[in-house]
Amino acid sequence: MATTAAGMTPEELARASAEVMWKEDRASQGLGISLDHVAPGEATLSMTVAEHMTNGHGICHGGFIFTLSDSAFAFACNSYNQRVVAQHCAITFIAPAYRGDRLTAEARENCRFGRSGIYDIRVRRQDGTLIAEFRGHSRTVKGTLLPVPEEEKPA
Secondary structure (H helix, E strand, C coil): CCCCCCCCCHHHHHHHHHHHHHHHCHHHHHCCCEEEEEECCEEEEEEECCHHHECCCCCECHHHHHHHHHHHHHHHHCCCCCCEEEEEEEEEECCCCCCCCEEEEEEEEEEEECCEEEEEEEEEECCCCEEEEEEEEEEECCCCCCCCCHHHCCC
């Protein structure tokens, strides 16, 4: 029997929503990203920079840092059992990351209004050095991650 959203606390709903997403998230899993924490409006994901993630300067390619940030953004904004996608994202790279570094992306919700939301994600190296700041604008689309009983669906 499938889990439904009925009667869950916000924390349980966030974890259950993340489980559904993680099961299908081939991109994050393929990069060795781990889902370390999820709660309403927040998520923490991490990855270790592998040799194939480095660029011609010998540092982590920015696309991998962006992907880690984007994945944290996705889990944070989908933590309410509503399907949410990215509408706009921007990243500022602050310091380099190197092969073997463990990067952690912490996503936090700033606000949600109507079908939109704004989230900030900070990526840090294992020593606490700030590597990048990412801002994501989200857009809620039709559907839920977990089934919702008929009596709880909006009219």
